[in-house]
Amino acid sequence: MKRKVAIVGFGQTEMVARSPKTKMELANQAVRRAMDDAQITIKDVDEVVIADIEFFHGSGESEMQLADCVGHYMKPVMKIETGGTVSGSACISAVHHIAAGACDVSLVSATGVFPAPPPDVIPRGAFLQASLSAGMHPVWEKWCSVGAIGLFALMANAYVRLSGCTEETVAKCRAKAARNATRNPYAHLRGIMTVEDVLKSPMLMAPLRHLHMCPITEGSAALIFASEERAEKITKNPVWVKDVVSLHGAQYWGALHEMFAPKERVALPSLVKACDILYKRNGITNPAKELDVVEIYEPCTWAELVFMENMRLCEPNEAWKLADRGATEIDGELPINPSGGVTCTNPGMPSTMLRFGEVALQIRGDAGEHQVPREVRLGLATGFGGTGWTPLMLLSKYK
């Protein structure tokens, strides 16, 4: 990057199943919290980047509706729409703007609100899975409308077959996420969950159970990025963006053979390649040792395990053994998702940004009860979305 860029502010709303607030009100709350965190006002912000998937809200041109609440009146604004990765794409875009010298302070806002038919007309989960399928080819794949659950059931199925991962380990891993979320005041599902609870939860598509899958969450998040000069004036604790990578998959989900119909190991090809690029560019040879904390976008518990392997945090088909012996716990040798992750909180649009923001909090030492009990110098956050896209952000305490 031509100029150094840092995170100087992060804000999020309390995440809930259904918020009484509008999308604009939620967006505003997160933006104000991010500005409070950075101790700046909207006057200090040069540009706004909005991350949105508009059809989930059933309205278009959200940059118009959001103008007053996010605060881009008489400011440059751009909106990005890239599916589940959207807030990752928006953050990476903001980083590029600053690195290229186009501006010095960039505010990124993402809000998830999911209007739906009354639950007695169409169940909310089924409606959202069909909505997710709206991104698919209208003729070829959309008709099936199994959404993310179908895809991850395929993946989980393959993972069990190839790795020998047990249901108990997955349940343990889910219970770990729940335990972490109880320490995160913003998380959506904040109840203790036992291995028993997970094992008894209803099967959606074997081997994927209800509690393995992320919830439908409403809420908003905002991140503020600044150039080196401005970041050092704004805060004593800037979190430096060491590197970003963003890679896309093919058009059809069916094209992701390595993820849904693998022969030896389950792989999300964009994640494998993005990590290769990022590690090489930053001289990371042993990511499991060199990274102090990792926030993975895991739409289901199974994905946390598969993505760990794809990120080379362990050998292929071995992640479940690592998780089984507690290595990924908040005080383990490689803490993964101390925030509770996506399986505890998934507001969709802000979810990738929450991963980036949570790593920033860990590096600053501001994660409160879910702070990793060690010095956090280097952290990696991932995003995930259609069609098998990966945005990555490597964050560091030191320039």
Next chain:
Amino acid sequence: MSRSKSQGQYEVPPSHMITSVFMEYPMGLFMGKFMRELKENARLVGMVCRQCGHTMFPPQALCSVCYGENFQDPQWVEVGPEATVAGLMEIKMPWLNPWTLTLRASQYPVGILMVDAPGRSPGVIWHFIAETDVSKLRVGMRVKAVFKPREEREGLMEDILYWAPVGE
């Protein structure tokens, strides 16, 4: 909702909007031919990329692997009707038929299928498998497309009724 009350706000019912409109999507030149063959002849057709031999199923002008152009003289091939099961979804949750926005009654599992094709890669499709007892299904088993009768086919993926296991 106790949260909102404690903030001095009152719970009010949400507004309602009824949005039931028929949408017409263009089928496109290449998918159009696929659908015509499916509807009229119960035949599955795809394309093999002239540049790299990748099977494009559904057919399209640009290869997703090498970005080779196949607008001129596309290499049409018949694929299937047999396929190998590569993965299974045993659906136990409520799910929607997006054409009608009603809950599906189907008990059929959905499989990800590697369809026999002459290119260097198989065609990939997901579709129903005729066997509802999933304990009888396994990855690697062979299935064959079963089509609806001509008068019931309407140019949708559901014109394929399901894929039935073939004897081993």
